[in-house]
Amino acid sequence: MASKFINITLKIWRQKNTTAKGGIETYSLANVSTDSSFLEMLDQLNEQLINEQKEPVAFDHDCREGICGMCSLYINGRAHGPETGTTTCQLHMRSFADGDTIYVEPWRSRAFPIVKDLVVDRSAFDRIQQAGGFVSVNTSGRTMDANAIPIPKADADKAFEAAACIGCGACVATCKNGSAMLFVGAKVSQYALLPQGKVEAKDRVLNMVRQMDEEGFGNCTNTGACEVECPKGISLENIARMNREFLTASLTTDK
Amino acid sequence: MALTGLFLCTFLVGHLLGNLQLILKTGEEGRRAFNEYAYFMGHNPFIKILSYVTYAAVLIHVIDGFALTIQNRKARPVRYAYNKPGANSSSASRSMAILGTLILVFLATHMANFWWKMKVKEEVPLHTYKLEMDNPMMGAANAELYYTHVPGIQPIPKDEKNIIEKGTDLYIKGTNVKVAEGYRDLHGLVIDFFSKSKNEGALFAVLFYLISMIVLAYHLLHGFQSAFQSLGINHPKYTPLIKIIGTGFAVIVPFLFAIIPVIIYMNH
């Protein structure tokens, strides 16, 4: 496709630090190539700001190929912008038209406090993982042979699909309740589907859900928004599986 | 929410089946059928227990719903300046709390209209019917008789001299002798309530009930299938079926509820 150049107006949330009061600032940006990615467009804005000796906009990003999960941004009212199955770094400016006004906001969640501008703190996800998102096996390499337990391909594939979560937090950002159930459900599911994970499945789901609640995420009301906005298309099935695991574990453990 | 919600769905079905008596049969037959049903609902011990369970379910559903909504609002203290939720979810799924609150308002009104009068104030008269015949043995023609519970008992005329009422029990005046048990005429109350000729506000009432049923339909549209998801039932093979059933349930049940007042309004 032939590239074009467009002029846009940006409405970006600026906030000095966690405790400072933030607000939306307006910027005009000219000559944005439609072949540029959204983040390259922000690079261009920052270059412009630096040339004006102003402070550039802080935003999280790293791999810029849709896998590290570091980029975020609520763009024109949607997590990772208007396209589905896409992270912000994979969003390209050809999705916008000349003269568009684009709102760029950080993820909004009590559990994801703003660090600066568009950067939020997602360490709540790490803490949930630390509460049980693992198989308690030592790293000796002296386990059994990798092929000792055959795993039905269908289960392995489903576990993989759940494990494809990149931990970006779009599910929380887009959920009207700020719920982290898709993230936690995906992790719980990955292990629940594999024989290696089944041993500690009950403790895992109880501990991870407890941590999730402590972090201040909201509850799932099954609106399904997370599944739609998830850049990796993680299925709601994983939330149901976690619910199932949680109910069973609650009813059948001594705790 | 899921368990109470699904339980309340079964309650809706039971309630609907009873209510349909209002329109399936007409005239005295319909009246008797409905009032018998109402009596059964009020007196059967199992149903009584069930009714308390239902009150509890409603209460838990409401309290839980409010608590969750408050928690969920706290989870996002700062709202987005620009949000486009319509791109990823249905309006019904996002409005469960508001829809639920409207249903609660309806429920309160509905209970004030009927349940309160029937159960608390006990101001609903007993079911009587006019026997239009010329029978010298019975004395006056066109007597008004109580419709009584025990079949085969001889007709008891509504006679201020002989019979007094204690609730639904019929006593001979001045004695402790209960001669029969009558039925409260809930049917009459309902018909009068929605009847354009008997109630000046009937149109308003019908419209209110109609809108409330639309609200209920939206609530169920999301609620029914959502309950299964919350209980962990999501399966590539069965979930599409649950969704179809859920949609059908959400449309058919409120629709049938809604046509009852409309038909009464038009016919009476």
Add this chain to the structure above:
Amino acid sequence: MSTLNSRIPEGPISEKWTNHKNHMKLVAPNNRPKIDVIVVGTGLAGASAAASLGEMGYNVKAFCFQDSPRRAHSIAAQGGINAAKNYQNDGDSIYRLFYDTIKGGDYRAREANVYRLAEVSGNIIDQCVAQGVPFAREYGGLLDNRSFGGTQVQRTFYAAGQTGQQLLLGAYSALSRQIGLGRVKMYHRHEMMDLVKIDGKARGIIARNLITGELERHSAHAVVIASGGYGNVYFLSTNAMGSNVSAAWKVHKKGAHFANPCFVQIHPTCIPVHGTNQSKLTLMSESLRNSGRIWVPKKKEDAEAIREGRLKPTQIAEEDRDYFLERRYPAFGNLVPRDVASRAAKERCDAGYGIEANDTNEGVYLDFATEIRNKGRQSAFAQGDHNPSEEKIIELGKKWIEEKYGNLFQMYQKITDDNPYETPMKIYPAVHYTMGGVWVDYNLQSSIEGCFVTGEANFSDHGANRLGASALMQGLADGYFVLPYTISDYLANDIRTGKITTDSPEFEAAEAEVKLQIERFLQNKGTKSVDHFHKRLGLIMWNKVGMARNEAGLKHAIEEIAALREEFYKEVFVPGDANEMNPELEKAMRVADFIELGQLMAVDALHRQESCGGHFREEFQDSEGETLRDDENFKYVAAWEYQDGDATKAALHKEALNYEYIKIAARNYK
């Protein structure tokens, strides 16, 4: 020039590691909590090391600059991980993996290290499966394998096109477990600013909290650098935006030798550059070369017409296409090793046959039409249709492709807005991996005592060219199965040392120096952004220290970078404060190190007067344009020692490479 002690154990190669392990010193469990270890970086090498050390009982502090250890760039590896399991029964063995790796590295890797890597490769797969890594499986429930460039067996384990992600999340889960148990303390959004040396030993680091800007002192009995490669010296690469050389470079400046910096892998199949605002390049997995055929037009006028948009690739007749890899390398065809494929593409584009309409016309086609037709016909036959229509064949063929490469095709379409099912992909080589790195001995210890370097950050296993699916293998091997043993051997001497204070003059001085550099940047009265300089550095590096190098160009590059360095310090503008989150300041600190590294790379490339693997000196090629190695004069590791505060004045140390178990020969993929 001194030689280096690589501490390779005695004995036959297959017994070296076992013998070595049997004779290393241990630290008793009750002593381990008295010992602190710092791990910088949480990719495959860092996370696996931190998890293993924490599990053993050491006090571990792990650092990453990202917001979570799970973001490390290992996550972006697509294709797979090699292991000599021989599950496919096609003749694989530890020796063959060892042999393929040495040969693929063009005989510039250390035999003993590579053998050990092959030896522990099987354990990696066992370990990962036990951790719940969902590898691809066959219908029988057993693990599936595929083939990769430069090998003749199927030994690559994979998880769709996201193997790196799955392995990293596995290591991250092991790390998370230790963090949860309190055995590892995680410092995310922290960047290592300098190494602190006390009495010649690595005893801690200065780190900057990237949220508050605060400088922190962290002491330890040993420091592990697992900070990845330095491909971002080229500005445009397939690395993540934050990937940087600073941790490794700081260690180098404190005395660790930097080995073979000029060995850079240029990956042949990346999406070409589209414009000046481009920030990074995206890899299209090597696995695509299993199904795609690489070509450019035979006629220059066709190439020109394509660039100008007058012709579409699908309009070029079969006989007018030049499938140059198949033409030049009939035996391996499109599956030659990465360096060979990259150079061949560059040769065609330099000759004027490039098809991409960018400034440099750099792009070639990766065409799936033949495969779509072949697989479509096969699928039709498999369905019992022995006389399929053309449309049916194409439809089934596309379906086959989608099942195999769907996510890659989708990724390509998102970036380029072209549909690769209908029109060939446009690809071009891009910087992908760096084989060079901090010099380490067999124990993964650098020339600074107590400073260990693992994963891509060290130089040890891939010689002059890395084979596909071997980076993941090395990262995990180092972290899970090598370092935990060798570092204990070192730490055994420290059980009586006690806690190391951070109030010492050494910590004081290191912190003061970092502070000074930060202030210098912030107070600079420049006008140009950090990226401005980084892009210019990248262009010099790509044009003169890139896929093809020559003496004049390299000399020129050394001068240009020196001038750029001067201008950078004079003209750069870094906004904001030191005591806050300041991404521009972070970039400035990193680019300062990249500039110096660039100088050393050019110096190294200039000194190595031969062509080998990823290092192609135009003066040293045969009549067919293939690399000409000089084993007589350059069969060594070039380890550079920083001195006189100038990267170009580094002193060269040579570690001779002895091949006892492999017969050294010319690489031939024809």
